[in-house]
Amino acid sequence: MSKKDKKQVVSSPLTADSLEENSNNVTAETNQNALAPTSNKNKPTKNKGKDKNKGENGFVRFCKKIGRAFRGMVEELKKVTWPTFATTLKSTGVVLVFVVIFLVVLMAMDALFGLGFNSLINIGS
Numbered sequence: 001m002s003k004k005d006k007k008q009v010v011s012s013p014l015t016a017d018s019l020e021e022n023s024n025n026v027t028a029e030t031n032q033n034a035l036a037p038t039s040n041k042n043k044p045t046k047n048k049g050k051d052k053n054k055g056e057n058g059f060v061r062f063c064k065k066i067g068r069a070f071r072g073m074v075e076e077l078k079k080v081t082w083p084t085f086a087t088t089l090k091s092t093g094v095v096l097v098f099v100v101i102f103l104v105v106l107m108a109m110d111a112l113f114g115l116g117f118n119s120l121i122n123i124g125s
Contacts, residue, residue, distance in 0.1 A: 056064075083091070
């Protein structure tokens with residue numbers, strides 16, 4: 001096959017006949033894919049978990065919920081990407097450096113405010 005055979009070229013103008021033929025094809029395909037309506041009269045009703053825990057008391061249900069919560073937490077913790085030891089040490093070092101810097105800044109401010117307060121008290125006496 002040549003490249004021209006693979007391409008579909010439509011050179012005819014749109015006419016009422018071609019549009020009607022196209023809509024009939026689409027309607028036929030839609031009717032084939034359509035599902036017949038079903039009635040819910042013959043289907044049994046589903047109990048959405050109401051009878052499942054009917055014989056259990058509140059304590060047993062509570063313990064099962066706690067167990068499910070812990071299983072969910074374990075599953076989520078398996079998905080966590082934990083940092084390497086080197087990354088943890090580096091981050092800890094950065095935090096400690098900033099803590100020391102703010103400690104020095106706060107001590108300096110406390111000393112300056114203390115000196116200013118003492119000098120105000122000495123001026124008044």
